Amino acid sequence: MRxxxxxxxxxxxxxFAGTTQAQIVxxxxxxxxxxxxxxxxxFGSTYDWQISTGxxxxxxxxTNEVLVAWPTTSAIIDAWVIETSSDGCVGDTVFxxxxxxxxxxxxxxxxxxxxxxxxVEIQAFDSKNNGKFFWNxxxxxxxxxxxxxxxxxxxxxxxxxxxxxxxVYHKVTVHPVPNLSSGTAPIIDTVGFNTTVGFxxxxxxxxxxxxxxxxxxxxxxxxxxxxxxxxxxxxxxVVATSGICSDTISHYLYVEDDLRIHIPSAFSPDGDGLxxxxxxxxxxxDEYDVAILDRYGRVVAQWDEWNPRSWxxxxxxxxxxxxxxxxxxxxxxxxxxxxxxxxxxxxxR
Numbered sequence: 001m002r003x004x005x006x007x008x009x010x011x012x013x014x015x016f017a018g019t020t021q022a023q024i025v026x027x028x029x030x031x032x033x034x035x036x037x038x039x040x041x042x043f044g045s046t047y048d049w050q051i052s053t054g055x056x057x058x059x060x061x062x063t064n065e066v067l068v069a070w071p072t073t074s075a076i077i078d079a080w081v082i083e084t085s086s087d088g089c090v091g092d093t094v095f096x097x098x099x100x101x102x103x104x105x106x107x108x109x110x111x112x113x114x115x116x117x118x119x120v121e122i123q124a125f126d127s128k129n130n131g132k133f134f135w136n137x138x139x140x141x142x143x144x145x146x147x148x149x150x151x152x153x154x155x156x157x158x159x160x161x162x163x164x165x166x167x168v169y170h171k172v173t174v175h176p177v178p179n180l181s182s183g184t185a186p187i188i189d190t191v192g193f194n195t196t197v198g199f200x201x202x203x204x205x206x207x208x209x210x211x212x213x214x215x216x217x218x219x220x221x222x223x224x225x226x227x228x229x230x231x232x233x234x235x236x237x238v239v240a241t242s243g244i245c246s247d248t249i250s251h252y253l254y255v256e257d258d259l260r261i262h263i264p265s266a267f268s269p270d271g272d273g274l275x276x277x278x279x280x281x282x283x284x285x286d287e288y289d290v291a292i293l294d295r296y297g298r299v300v301a302q303w304d305e306w307n308p309r310s311w312x313x314x315x316x317x318x319x320x321x322x323x324x325x326x327x328x329x330x331x332x333x334x335x336x337x338x339x340x341x342x343x344x345x346x347x348x349r
Contacts, residue, residue: 029163030072030102034058037079038065039094044086052078055100074102103163104128106156108170114148115245116177121145122170124156132159148174178206178240178247193258196227199236199251206240213237228255231335257333259284266346269313278345279310280329285339287332292325292345300325313347322349 028035039047041064049066051057055077060066070077077098083091110122123143126133134140136155144154151173158166191197201209201222211218213226213236228234236251261282267275280290289304292311300315313320329341 027099027101027162028070029160030070030074030100031163032070034067034069036060036065037068037096037098039081039083040064042083042085046084048082048084050080055079055098070098070100072102073100075100099162101160101162102128103160103166104132104158105166106133106158106168108154108156108168110170110172112171113173113175113244116148116174118148119145120148120172122154122172124168126158133157134159148172150174175243175245176205177245178242179203189252190254190256191228192256193231194227194229195255196225197253199224199226199238201238201240203240205242207242208240210239210241211236212239228253231255231257231333231337257284257335257337257339259331259333259339261285261329261331261339261341263327263329263341263343265344266348267313268348269319270349277310277312278327278347280327282331285331285333289330291328293328294320294325295323313349319349320347322347 037049041047045064046062047064049057049061051068054071054075056069058067058069064083068077068079077100078095079098080093080095082093085091105127107125107127108122109125111120114120121143122145124133124135125142134157135144137144146152151171153169153171155167155169158168160166199211201224209220209222211220211224211226213228214230214234218224218226226236232255234253234255236253237248238250239246239248259282261280263280264275264278267278269276278292287305290302291299292301294300294315300320301311303309323346325345325347327341327343327345331339331341333339
């Protein structure tokens with residue numbers, strides 16, 4: 001506790017003299033705790049002290065020095081004392097004023113635990129906001145910032161002219177980020193519908209591990225077999241967590257439609273009831289169109305889902321000869337993806 005000893009240096013006048021004028025004789029700090037207030041003493045004299053509201057005399061009443069508890073906020077305190085000598089003579093009332101100064105204090109706000117590489121902002125507030133302060137790096141701004149690389153302690157000093165300077169500390173603990181890596185063997189970006197792909201975590205530092213496929217949690221094993229049954233783009237996320245820090249790596253894979261097409265390579269339109277026409281069939285599509293071309297590129301047959309049919313090996317009612325023809329098939333899947341197929345058909349008579 002810092003003590004301030006204050007003596008009002010004045011000569012007590014006789015009972016017939018005028019009252020002295022009050023003046024500020026010293027300054028104490030509101031956070032400094034009690035301190036002494038006194039006048040020069042005379043042997044055998046007693047002293048009657050009075051003090052204004054906000055302060056209180058703790059002890060020493062009757063003596064030439066009293067211990068005073070000062071207010072904890074800024075104030076001007078009036079004090080007065082009357083001396084009575086040993087022979088009963090009463091002196092003048094002596095007035096004085098004491099200025100109680102309230103110091104400026106700092107309060108730091110900001111994270112105490114961050115991840116390595118994280119952008120950190122530390123902000124401070126001063127109780128009196130008088131702008132007289134500085135950070136440990138010399139800055140005089142309200143906010144300082146940095147990218148966390150190691151444990152760091154910052155401090156800020158509020159400057160007080162009448163009281164001791166106030167220093168406040170703030171420690172930022174930096175935690176490592178997991179070393180995240182994962183992959184497949186071999187690396188792929190397109191998979192077939194209803195296909196299982198094996199993934200493995202290749203990182204070296206983590207506390208917990210979580211796998212998610214399109215937002216659905218799959219498990220925590222370092223090795224994960226993933227079944228892809230949603231056509232289109234799929235997102236596989238791997239989240240590694242170590243303490244308060246985590247990192248995510250994502251794989252984007254395209255899952256092909258559940259499309260099954262059967263296209264015959266030959267037929268024999270000879271009227272025996274076996275393979276007399278050519279057509280294709282399958283699952284997973286809504287729309288389609290078909291064209292059959294001869295070796296000269298002439299379209300000899302054509303149809304779609306609005307005019308379904310099969311090819312009987314004729315063109316404009318006339319039977320075409322044995323030979324190799326070309327088919328062109330285009331389908332629209334139920335997920336609105338277009339697939340095209342082209343190949344040869346052998347017509348046998």
